[in-house]
Amino acid sequence: MPKGKPIIVGSRGSKLALTQTNWVISELKKLNPGVEFEIKKISTSGDKITDVPLSRLGGVGVFTKELEVALIKEKIDLAVHSAKDIPTEVSEKLTLGAMPKRVDPSDVLISAKNVTLERLPGNARIGTSSLRRKAQLLALRPDFEIVDLRGNLDTRLKKLEADDLDGIIVAHAGLIRIGYTGQISEIIPFEIMLPAVGQGSLGIEIRKDDERINKILSKMDDLHTRIAVEAERALLAKLQGGCQVPIGAHAKVLNDEVHLEAVICTLDGERTIRDSHKGPANQAAAVGNELAQRMLDNGGDKILQEIRQNFPKQMP
Template identity: 45%
Template sequence: MKTIKIGTRGSRLALWQEEYIEKLLHEKYPDIITERVIIKTEGDTDQRSSLSKIGGQGVFTKTIENALLGNKIDMAVHSLKDLPSEMTKGLQLAAVPERGPAEDVLISADGHTLSDLPRNARIATGSIRRKSQLLNLRPDLLITDLRGNIETRLYKLYNQNLDGIIMARAAIVRLELKDINYAILSTDDMIPAVGQGAIGVQIREDDKETMSLVEEINHLNTLREITSERALLNELDSGCRFPIGGFAKITGDRLVLNGFIGSEDGKTIYKETISGMAEQAEELGRKLAQKFKGLGADQLLIK
């Protein structure tokens, strides 16, 4: 059996994700041989510029995708919230394991909730989606930009006169971070990024051998939820340049998709919901996008 080369970023969270995919593969195929290939992306190299300024989605994935297209690796493991909703030609999303926590959290030294933060509190986040929803809920907050890996972000919280930072709950759970005071933000108040909490395995479209391997670790409901969210995003905007969120949840055979579009200053926001049969996931995502357009919400996406 050939060695399966798996491409990943080198951050602590990215390595956890790659190890998790390896574990799932080895559980299905005990004799499989895998090799991790760490690839530095544009987003890893430039940790000073805001994500919206350096191109949004794709900055954490494009270099890895190029390695996949160039046959340097056999599969790529991504945080799905980083993967552009419009798939790169020649590649496909082959598997999505069961999703982890999708919520955002407020981390603070004193264990504040969003509602009891002091007036004019300084909160850091690198996401304009989070910024928009935070300012809509708490217009008094002073929002500052935040980049870097998890360790860097926590260092900035405790050493740069910040009252709190916003991060994905999945990162805290997966890395088993201890002694951190955080409050979970509900997915109603803070609609997550499309794909947040989910891991995607990407392969070449013509690689049938690898496809037969990874399809065994796919989680159907998670894939459908992600498909619905990504259809919403793709219909509206394929990057991180605008405040957009989407979160789908399947119960039984029904899928509910909540979407969000807002202005960066949080003064104007639209939150809408659609539901239907889970097997119609992609169509539901497109329909919700059309619903937003009917309300004129897409005008917020023009710059």
């Protein structure tokens, strides 16, 4: 690539995706003065199919596949993803060149009357497209009526009123990034709801053999974020989970150890397996694998088999 040629950055076209991508570019410009960047918007199958619950789409990479194809074909030089959307198995031609410092991975409640989950009325209608959120909500309050909610953040916020919902559940990180934190009714504690694997983090994907781009990204990598997300992704890979499976996990690095907590739930929230594990930070993947195996042995395998029978893959 000629030195003066702009670096082409692939991004989904939603407000949140573009905000994240523009932030990444702004940071990279500070770290690499004189380097120019250009955004190429790419629509993914997850963006195009908005009338089907995520759990019914099947397959993996519904928000990343088209960006990865563009990377491999050299139509873009890097792709900015929400880390929670990145499949646990990445093409051998690609790699995560950088993971910037994580933003709060918690889920939050935005309620019509600005009350907490505990104070919502009986049989409250809660909007979410996530089976993970649904299962943990029902584990807390079996009376909740869960309404499927798809679309970008602005769309979901509008549906709170338009669909007569009592509340919606979204990621705190997304609201932080687009400046909507004033609408939050409650930051949901991890004791009630563990987040999606990688939630709150960004993953910047590049071609594995692209030394120039790798060098440009290297200073943006946050080691603690990478270690924590590596542990979470190893757990998810071992459990063979995706959008169809109610799995929550959160890891953090304390001193030289990575601490990982995870949950597997039945769809109705009646049965949950929750466990934690810790180990050396430089063995994050092993910590994730070991915790996943323990959870499978303690009944997680049976729960996951039941769920997969309810959600056959409908898309490649």
